[in-house]
Amino acid sequence: METRRVILSIAVSSLFVFSFVDGLSFNFYAASCPSAEFIIRDIVTSSSSNDPSIPGKLLRLVFHDCFVEGCDASLMLIGNNTEQTDPGNRSVGGYSVIESAKKVLEMLCPETVSCADIIALAARDAVGIAGGPMVQIPTGRRDGMVSLASNVRPNIVDTSFTMDEMVKLFTSKGLSVLDLVILSGAHTIGVAHCNAFRGRFQEDTKGRFTLIDKTLDSNYAVELMKQCPVSAMASATVNNDPETPMVFDNQYYRNLLVHKGLFQSDSALLNENSTRTMVKDFANNQELFFVNWSQAFLKLTSVGVKTGNEGEIRRTCASTNA
Structure with missing residues (x-):
């Protein structure tokens, strides 16, 4: 209980600190493009209805964009x-959703809404559509x-990655160990290609995989080997979360506790007492996870x-204006 109070306290105290960081503000487009957020949400919703994998793709997209050059849509170029x-x-994936939103916004509000803001808002909406919390985030990012x-x-x-490697990288982005554990929860939705976790297996002399990473549940490993045999095509994928793959919930943390984290980097969260305690708290309390x-x-x-x-402010997300 004490750990939960500490985590909640950190979350609530961070609200004010990060609300207007770096010149961002809520309702940034209130005057210049008041329907911007509605348009983005509508396109994400319709795209997700046609393709249930879209929320996971958009969530991964924002991570890969923000960690390189910051949240500036550099990944779209x-x-x-x-x-x-x-x-x-x-x-x-998910690029086409961002471009679709940009195309509509350019018709209604030319050269006003950045691709960077579209990516952030689309990922926010993707989480909400998948059953997670609808987060209020400031806007005003430029490309x-x-x-x-x-x-x-x-x-x-x-x-x-090991815990040390992940902590080092997250720290360089201004993110804490708590942020690392929380944001790893993004793996509650989405899919992964087989080669992303093949390091946990070894090919034997008969051309079959055998489990070499003993931190992985053996029954889960058997299922993974069925879905990703040696002969699997490069495009083959498995769900990040084997239990509720399309729902943004706290099942990811429950999976970790029974050694069903898909990646080595997932399992690494159990290697230290502090992060293991956080995993247990989020596994036991979905509201706590959502707040954080x-x-x-x-x-x-x-x-x-x-x-x-x-x-x-790019006119199209795939290229600069120059």
Whole structure:
């Protein structure tokens, strides 16, 4: 109970600190494009109805954008050696949803709403659509001008990372260990390609996988090997959450406690007493997870933002205005 109070206290105290960070503000488009957030939510909702995988894709998209160059839509830029070309980003999806929203907004409010804000708001809406909390986030982000593949790997979490590696990376983004545990809960929805967790298995002489990572539940490992045999195509995927894959809930933490975290980086959260305690608290109390998610997501979408005269408002998300 004491740990829950501490976590709640941290979440509530962070609300004021991060509400208007870096020049962002609530209702930023109230005068310039009052229907912006409604339009984005409507497009995310309709896209998710047609493709249930969209919420997970949009949530992953915001992580991969914000951790590289900050939340500035640098991941949306297309071209040689841009962030999209790095192998770590080739499986990221949801771009078409962002472009669809941008196209409508450009017709109604030309050169007003940034792609960076669309990404943040779309991810926010995706969580709400999937059953999670609807987070109020400030807007006013501007789009970046730089997108380099070489910036990707040093700035995104690899699924094989240890706790120390994850903490180091999150700290460099101004995010705490608590934020790390909370934001890892994003794995409660979405899918992963088989190669993202194959390091937990080894191919034997008969061309079959055997489990070598003993931190993974053996029965769950058998199911994963059925879905991802050695012969599986590169496009093959499995659900991040084997229990409620399309619902944003606290099942991710329950899975961890029974050793059904899909990635090595998931299982690593149980390796230290402090993070294991957080996992248990969130597994036992979904409301606690949702309250803390709201604040951690607010911090995530404030990482490295560009405001004022920085960057630009792109006319199309795939290219700069130059």
